[in-house]
Amino acid sequence: MANHSAGAPVRYRTFIALVSAGFRRYSTYRQATLAGLFTNVLFGFMRTYVLLAVVGRQAAGYDARQIVTYVWVSQGLIATVGLWGELGLADRIRTGDVVADLLRPVPPVFAYLAADLGRAGFAALVRFVGPVLVGALAFDLRWPQRPATYPLFVVSAVLATVISFGCRYLTEAAAYWLLDARGPRIVWALCSNALTGLVFPLSFLPGRVAAVLWTATPFPWLLQAPADVVVERHSAGGALVLVAGQAGWAGLMLAVAGYAQRLGTRRLVVQGG
Amino acid sequence: MIETAGLRKEFVVSAKVGKLRRERRVVAAVDGIDLRVERGETLGYLGPNGAGKSTTLKMLTGVLTPTAGRISVCGLTPVPQRTQLARRIGVVFGQRSQLWWDLPLRDSFDLLRHIYRVPAPEHAGRLAECVELLDLGPLLPVPVRQLSLGQRMRGELTAALLHRPEVLFLDEPTIGLDVVSKQAVREFLTQLGRRGDTTLILTTHDLADIERLCRRLVIVDHGRVVHDGTAEELHSRYGSRRRVVVDLDEPLAEPVTLPGVALESAEGLRLTYQLVDGTNAGALVARLAAAASLRDLAVVEPAIEDVIARLYARGATG
Numbered sequence: 129m130a131n132h133s134a135g136a137p138v139r140y141r142t143f144i145a146l147v148s149a150g151f152r153r154y155s156t157y158r159q160a161t162l163a164g165l166f167t168n169v170l171f172g173f174m175r176t177y178v179l180l181a182v183v184g185r186q187a188a189g190y191d192a193r194q195i196v197t198y199v200w201v202s203q204g205l206i207a208t209v210g211l212w213g214e215l216g217l218a219d220r221i222r223t224g225d226v227v228a229d230l231l232r233p234v235p236p237v238f239a240y241l242a243a244d245l246g247r248a249g250f251a252a253l254v255r256f257v258g259p260v261l262v263g264a265l266a267f268d269l270r271w272p273q274r275p276a277t278y279p280l281f282v283v284s285a286v287l288a289t290v291i292s293f294g295c296r297y298l299t300e301a302a303a304y305w306l307l308d309a310r311g312p313r314i315v316w317a318l319c320s321n322a323l324t325g326l327v328f329p330l331s332f333l334p335g336r337v338a339a340v341l342w343t344a345t346p347f348p349w350l351l352q353a354p355a356d357v358v359v360e361r362h363s364a365g366g367a368l369v370l371v372a373g374q375a376g377w378a379g380l381m382l383a384v385a386g387y388a389q390r391l392g393t394r395r396l397v398v399q400g401g
Numbered sequence: 402m403i404e405t406a407g408l409r410k411e412f413v414v415s416a417k418v419g420k421l422r423r424e425r426r427v428v429a430a431v432d433g434i435d436l437r438v439e440r441g442e443t444l445g446y447l448g449p450n451g452a453g454k455s456t457t458l459k460m461l462t463g464v465l466t467p468t469a470g471r472i473s474v475c476g477l478t479p480v481p482q483r484t485q486l487a488r489r490i491g492v493v494f495g496q497r498s499q500l501w502w503d504l505p506l507r508d509s510f511d512l513l514r515h516i517y518r519v520p521a522p523e524h525a526g527r528l529a530e531c532v533e534l535l536d537l538g539p540l541l542p543v544p545v546r547q548l549s550l551g552q553r554m555r556g557e558l559t560a561a562l563l564h565r566p567e568v569l570f571l572d573e574p575t576i577g578l579d580v581v582s583k584q585a586v587r588e589f590l591t592q593l594g595r596r597g598d599t600t601l602i603l604t605t606h607d608l609a610d611i612e613r614l615c616r617r618l619v620i621v622d623h624g625r626v627v628h629d630g631t632a633e634e635l636h637s638r639y640g641s642r643r644r645v646v647v648d649l650d651e652p653l654a655e656p657v658t659l660p661g662v663a664l665e666s667a668e669g670l671r672l673t674y675q676l677v678d679g680t681n682a683g684a685l686v687a688r689l690a691a692a693a694s695l696r697d698l699a700v701v702e703p704a705i706e707d708v709i710a711r712l713y714a715r716g717a718t719g
């Protein structure tokens with residue numbers, strides 16, 4: 129047997145290698161990337177005009193420049209956070225290829241998360257920067273006034289990606305029980321569109337409805353939280369609270385995804401693939 | 402290296418009975434398998450479809466919990482110690498891939514090095530060895546999705562061996578491969594088996610794989626072991642016989658009879674004799690040559706296909 133060295137730093141290197149592989153894997157699909165970029169930009173213009181018409185000079189705590197920035201940043205975040213991206217887990221469960229994942233000495237959640245963060249890294253370079261650049265050329269965006277907002281936004285976007293990963297992992301892991309994740313995927317598609325602040329900022333909703341969404345669901349933390357951080361809708365302290373909230377949700381979603389994976393594995397190993 | 406005792410796996414199968422009622426029934430896919438495999442052994446694990454081969458393999462690798470019985474692989478209990486076991490075994494599935502579809506082959510190997518935490522120099526050494534033996538050099542920069550099945554299978558074998566597993570499980574590794582690719586895979590596995598440091602467990606329907614690679618055959622049917630031994634033992638147990646086929650220039654003046662030799666058929670000038678109970682062909686050939694002028698002569702080994710087909714058919718009717 130190989131002389132395997134152990135310990136946390138090595139584990140960290142495994143994670144980085146998987147992240148880097150995720151980055152390279154997604155960078156090979158150039159035409160899909162360009163098509164997605166085009167769609168994000170097109171919808172960016174539509175959302176901008178609709179929301180400008182709704183907001184006027186100011187509404188729900190956003191002024192016109194903030195709302196335009198909100199639109200273009202959130203357009204860029206769609207692919208980066210991976211709102212509609214698939215992890216491939218459901219298909220691997222359906223075809224039985226998931227057995228190969230179980231035969232590796234790394235937990236599947238760890239490996240899939242690393243790959244998804246790599247994917248997000250590539251998406252950030254093209255699918256985030258692209259729409260924001262177009263938005264900046266076509267409109268007068270509001271750039272952050274506080275320098276600390278920039279690093280805080282990066283942390284917020286990474287945490288949003290982790291929360292989104294957790295949600296998608298759960299959706300796809302449903303295939304362990306249902307054999308097909310199409311049903312849960314439809315529910316996820318609906319929630320990720322309507323409840324994340326993508327169609328409009330959730331502050332447009334009645335206070336109680338928004339409060340329920342923020343406290344009881346992970347959805348606003350996926351898109352609205354990082355967008356609010358970057359448009360500086362809240363004070364510096366408020367932005368920190370938002371990011372801390374995201375960290376909490378990220379931890380919770382990873383724990384739930386890990387638990388679902390353990391249950392799914394148990395089901396698979398007890399009842400057969 | 403591998404030991405099982407009373408290994409059993411039951412599945413609950415539900416079938417529709419009438420319009421609304423479903424009947425649930427327990428089926429034993431593996432029904433009490435005792436197996437002991439030593440380090441460095443190469444074992445062929447055979448059986449008809451549905452005999453319980455893959456179920457056994459899944460239990461040995463820790464992706465399926467046995468209903469009853471004991472298993473030890475590399476001194477570990479597979480399901481509870483799956484992660485530890487994963488570092489010590491390699492698995493090649495003929496119909497699944499463990500490579501990254503959209504990355505070049507080289508990148509898959511590099512990722513596996515990190516996943517199995519193999520030190521870089523050791524990885525490089527083993528990779529170089531596999532690249533040479535399997536002629537992988539030109540394929541390393543090619544994305545896996547562009548490889549042919551034969552090329553991919555060579556990649557899969559390498560991927561399964563880079564962390565120096567003590568046991569390599571091969572589930573139909575030559576399925577769908579062309580003749581040349583099959584030979585390359587068999588040649589590689591023969592060399593690996595000869596080295597004696599890796600235990601090979603091979604399930605296949607291709608009996609040529611077995612004849613080339615495995616001294617020991619374990620044949621399962623309906624979840625039970627029906628033969629555990631060499632191919633020769635299988636032949637003698639199930640009455641397979643070598644044959645001598647001779648073409649004569651002229652008919653024999655009188656029949657040739659010898660102990661341990663039976664005339665199976667006579668078609669014109671072609672005579673076919675069966676050699677019973679390990680009788681040698683020498684004496685028969687000498688007698689025939691003395692009795693008549695021979696045009697042609699062949700000693701035909703019993704085909705393993707025939708005996709196994711007989712065994713499977715017996716299982717199906719029995």
